[in-house]
Amino acid sequence: MLNTHIIGASGYTGAELAKIVHNHPSLQLAGLYVSAQSTDANTLISDLHGQLKGIVDLPLLPLIDPQAVAQQADVVLLATAHQVSHDLAPIFLTEGCQVFDLSGAFRVQSNSFYTDFYGFEHQHKNWLEHAVYGLAEWNASAIAEAQLIAVPGCYPTASQLALKPLLDANLLDAQQWPVINAVSGVSGAGRKATMANSFCEVSLHAYGIFNHRHQPEIATHLDCDVIFTPHLGNFKRGILATITAKLAQDVSAEQITQALESAYINQPAVRLLHSKAAQLNSVVNTCFCDIGWQVQNGHIILTSAIDNLLKGASSQAIQCINIRNNFPPLSGLV
Numbered sequence: 001m002l003n004t005h006i007i008g009a010s011g012y013t014g015a016e017l018a019k020i021v022h023n024h025p026s027l028q029l030a031g032l033y034v035s036a037q038s039t040d041a042n043t044l045i046s047d048l049h050g051q052l053k054g055i056v057d058l059p060l061l062p063l064i065d066p067q068a069v070a071q072q073a074d075v076v077l078l079a080t081a082h083q084v085s086h087d088l089a090p091i092f093l094t095e096g097c098q099v100f101d102l103s104g105a106f107r108v109q110s111n112s113f114y115t116d117f118y119g120f121e122h123q124h125k126n127w128l129e130h131a132v133y134g135l136a137e138w139n140a141s142a143i144a145e146a147q148l149i150a151v152p153g154c155y156p157t158a159s160q161l162a163l164k165p166l167l168d169a170n171l172l173d174a175q176q177w178p179v180i181n182a183v184s185g186v187s188g189a190g191r192k193a194t195m196a197n198s199f200c201e202v203s204l205h206a207y208g209i210f211n212h213r214h215q216p217e218i219a220t221h222l223d224c225d226v227i228f229t230p231h232l233g234n235f236k237r238g239i240l241a242t243i244t245a246k247l248a249q250d251v252s253a254e255q256i257t258q259a260l261e262s263a264y265i266n267q268p269a270v271r272l273l274h275s276k277a278a279q280l281n282s283v284v285n286t287c288f289c290d291i292g293w294q295v296q297n298g299h300i301i302l303t304s305a306i307d308n309l310l311k312g313a314s315s316q317a318i319q320c321i322n323i324r325n326n327f328p329p330l331s332g333l334v
Helices: 012-023 066-070 082-094 113-117 125-130 154-168 214-222 253-264 310-324
Strands: 002-007 027-035 060-063 075-078 098-101 148-150 179-184 227-232 239-246 270-274 289-296 299-306
Touching (some): 075 082, 082 098, 082 125, 098 310, 154 310, 299 310
Parallel strands (some): 002 027, 027 060, 098 148, 270 289
Antiparallel strands (some): 239 299
């Protein structure tokens, strides 16, 4: 059993991680932590997230001495803000922990990315260079050897899983950027209440037009420019991405199907729907990504659906733990 600690456990993703780790046959939930200044410190996690009552009734401990926690941990999950992860990860890494960071602090190896999109200058370039991007279905061999895994964002996961097989097989026209329109439930904005994510105030709308931080993450890891527009919907959880792309010359629907089936034949967390469109009801509260597609007149429209808190965050992190430690791929998840 690997002693597993969750930092930033009070949020929606932290609660999902706590439940999954508790149920995982090879992980021991050894500690739940929040910042020392958090008003949630010393509160039972099940008092904040009632679905955990009788399942995980551990207290949220204030993180006063990260190094002391690191000396007791085999695995650390960082469900923390980007700059907090940036500051904490090296402490755990230096003590030999496996670190799975769910923030954006180590996702992109670029000098300007963090100042432009996250508002801070990255101070740990060595760890950034050694971080492995945790898109579980595509980077398994690197994840299996890594100490620091940067778990992808929720929008990038839904988008990349649909597009990557087609780009890798050179089936898309590289001169016309794929257009990604994706809508997320309000849980993607986090647990802290604001007018912007108050359920009664939310109206379906686009945001981050041409400047959302997930656009460069998607483009970098696909090695392809994309137009990405996120939307906020007035529902609780889930992401649906609708992606339009131009096919390369003479590419057939059969080639598209073959590329997707070949990519995901041994990937149990991805379910191919073929001509049926993906929908949120099928993936919410699951670890799956559903992908559907249709081809017509030299173009393709793909639909990709995930639960933003699971496949878009916590369950993907657990997939990476499973890969890193040679556990069954969906251990703890189904």
